[in-house]
Amino acid sequence: MHLAQLHDGEPVEFITSNVRNRHGSWLLKREVDIRSVMMNTDCFTSHGISGFDQIIENFDGLLIPTEADLPEHTAYRSFMTPAFAPRRIAEMDEVIRKRVRQVIARVGPRGGCEFMAEAAYYMAIAPWCEIMGLDYSEADRWIRFPVGILQYNDDRAELMAEMIEAARGLYRELKGSDREGLLAAFVNTPFDGEVPSEASAIGFIVFMLIAGVDTVGATLGFAMRQMAMDKVLRTRLRSHPADVAPFVEEVLRRYPVVATNRYVKKDVKVGSVTMKAGDNVILPMSMANSDPAANACPMAFDVERGRTRTMTFGAGMHMCIGSRVARALLQIAVEEWLLAIPDFEIPDDAPLVARVGDVIALTALPLSYPITSAATV
Structure with missing residues (x-):
């Protein structure tokens, strides 16, 4: 309920040095303001929003396409679009289901699992490997980077540097190759x-990894938590598979995990505040979706909510190109899990802790279930 309380305060606040920017940032809370900033490419830029240059010495690349402005962004977007087209996503259905079932087959017979570490990200990385052309057998290697970095632990800078070197090695391996x-x-x-420079290629690889694995895995964790707390909901979704799609949409609305940001290019007024060139502006999708002016009773989870005004995947030219992939993975994961493990819960003594920052996620989600219910895996 903390999000709802934040909406009671000023719609624009300045927060001092933070994980996003050491110089401080403006925090926007209203959906209309967040959307307007994302749409206004004249006054706001995406260059440097990852903050990598503030953490990694001599890092001079941009995370492509998220840190690219016009006109470069248009070229990158056009290049990427075929890989995320509806037909391509549909073609991956079988392999995604296969990977999800493999994960369930591994954890199902145990009678319990720590869903985030043992299942969520191993499911989320399946479509990413297919699209990017990487071997799923290397999932462990790639998962640890975004998940570890977004924990904001003391070793974050070292892990970021290691990820960049892994991306550099991959770039050199792929350069001049005919790999798919x-x-x-x-x-x-x-x-x-x-052709892209080494720095640009590294930026592309790193962003694809963070955006394609951690965000989807984090959202899947919240979906599983919602079902684990509501037996009626679980029964409904298993008995009426057509309800899985609207369930996923409500998960995406209620639990948007991304908080992005922008830099001010020239002085501009947002609400009652005048922002100066160089200022940093945080745009939390969680605040946008929980704004009562955008969605009635925003904190309630309602599968029958119907059409919503959601910013989970952003807005404007940087709207997430992988939204169809995320929806497909989430729906397949929910369907397959309920078929194999229809009854599961969070143990009463299990503490649930979430991390905040660029991507909100549960750091752990212990689940327990009857071993016999997993026998169909």
Whole structure:
């Protein structure tokens, strides 16, 4: 309920040095303000919003496409679009289900699991590997980077540097190759007459990893938590598979995990506040979706809510290109889990802790279930 209380305060607040920006940031709370900033490319820029340059010494790359402005962003978006088209996502259904079932087969017979560490990210990375052209057998190697970095632990800078070196190695492996997948295509495709530099390729690989694995895994955790707390809901979704899609949409609305940001390019007024060039502005999708002016009774979880005004995947030219992939993975994971393990719960003594920052996520989600219910895996 903390989000609802935040809406009672000033719609724009300044917060001092934070994990997003050491110089302080403006925090926006109203959906209308957050959306307007994301749409206003004249006054706001995405350059440097990852903060990598503040943490990693001599890091001079941009995370592509999220840190690219016009006109470069248009070229990158056009290049990526075919890989995320509805037909391509539909073609991946079988392999995604196969990977999800493999995860369930591993944890199901135990009678319990720590869902975030043992299942969520191993499911989320399945479509990412297919699209990017990487071997699913290397899932462990790639999962640890975004999940560990977004925990904001003391070793964050070291882990970020290690991820960049892993991306550098992958770039050199893919450069000049005829490998399939979006990463190899990006590395070897000319943009404006030139193939991407090593720094640009590293930025692309790193962003695809963070956006494609951690965000979806985090959302899946909240979906499982919601079902674990509500037996009636579980029964309904298993008995009426058509309700899984609206359930996923309500999960996406109620639990948007991303908080992005922008830098001010030139002085601009947002609400009653004048922001100066160089200022940082935090745009939490959780605040946008929980704004009562955008969605009635926003804190209530309602599968029958119907059409909503949601900003889970952002707005404007940077609206998440992978939204269809996220929806597909979430729906498949829910369907397959309920078929194999229809009854599960969170142990009474299990503490639930969430991390905040760029991506909100449960750091742990212990689940218990009858071993016999997993026998159909």
